[in-house]
Amino acid sequence: MATSNSHRAPGRAVTPLRHSGRALRGTGGAAVLGTVLIGSAFASGAAQAAPAAPAAAAVAAPAAAPTAPTSVLDSSKKLRWGSEGSSVEQLQSALNDEGASLAVDGKFGKRTHSAVKDYQRAHGLQVDGVVGSETRGSLNGGASVASAGASAPASGSSSSSSSSGEAIVDAARTQIGASYSWGSSNPGVSFDCSGLTQYAYKQVGIDLPRTSGQQVAAGTQVSKSEAQPGDLVVWPGHMGIYAGGDKVVDAGRSPGAVTERTIWGSPTFVSFR
Structure with missing residues (x-):
């Protein structure tokens, strides 16, 4: 009768370790089965995504400031x-x-x-x-x-306007005696009506357009009671410079020269103040 051999034969199957339904608990609460760590990262078969960070509150863009x-x-x-x-x-x-x-x-x-x-x-x-x-x-x-640096009180403005007006009249008076010539603006020689007014205004630094129609359109119509020396006196097809006291300095076809004379008819008045 053969002697009993207590050693396992090579290749013999090893009976798996039987364990109870309770798994041993390792550190950190992970279940340990034998030497295999069933980590918390694998709990429930998959890693759970970290909760999303709360969305930042929407901040309304400040209203654009009014631009200058x-x-x-x-x-x-x-x-x-x-x-x-x-x-x-x-x-x-x-x-x-x-x-x-x-x-x-x-x-x-x-x-x-x-x-x-x-x-x-x-x-x-x-x-x-x-x-x-x-x-x-x-x-x-x-x-x-x-x-910059300018102060313009009303009284100063009025005084300046008055001075400019008198200077315009004086400039026109220097041309008294010059002959009338249509389309001319030749100091000391000849003028037409709008050539004289343009010349006189230019002497005080005001550039008027050339024709009478353009000059009237560029200014402001005022009543006779508001008119001041230096304003324009305007008739249909003719104009001159108000000299005050119901007088006008103008270059007219009649008498054919620059003269100072009494205003006639019912002209309008145009100011550049």
């Missing part, structure tokens, strides 16, 4: 047909910001004059084509901007 006008007129001087320079360039740029399509050339001519009138009409201003304090203030966003 792109172009600002920094001169307190009136601008009108015939004006030139940087102040006119600023005016043209400001009008372009309002929808005009002007060449910014610093020359206040027909197109700029029309654009000013259109702006005044659209904003309920006096439609005269002259950029004074009201129109300038409107273009500047509601406030007139005086030139």
Whole structure:
């Protein structure tokens, strides 16, 4: 009879370790089965995604602050047909910001004059084509901007206007005796009516357009009681310079020369103050 061999034969199956339904608990609460760690990362068969971070509260963008006008007129001087320079360039740029399509050339001519009138009409201003304090203030966003260091009290402005008016009359008087010639503006020699008025105004730094119709359109009509020396006196087809005291200095076909004489008929008066 063969002797019993207590050793396992090679290749013999090993009976699996029987364990109870309770798994041993390892550190951290992970179940341990034999030497296999069933980690918490594998609990329930898959890793659970971390909860999403709460969405940041939407922050409304602050309302845009009102913007100042792109172009600002920094001169307190009136601008009108015939004006030139940087102040006119600023005016043209400001009008372009309002929808005009002007060449910014610093020359206040027909197109700029029309654009000013259109702006005044659209904003309920006096439609005269002259950029004074009201129109300038409107273009500047509601406030007139005086030139640096300038103070312009009403009394000073009136005094300056009066002085300029007297200077215009004096300039016209220097040409008394010059002959009348249509289309002429030749100091000491000959003038037509609008040539004389343009010349006299130019002596005080005001550039008027050349023809009588353009000059009337560029100014502001006033009543006879409001007229001051230096204003224009206008008849159909003719004009002169109001000298005060019911007098006018004009270059007329009759008597064919520049003279100072009494106003006749019922003219209108045009001011550039």
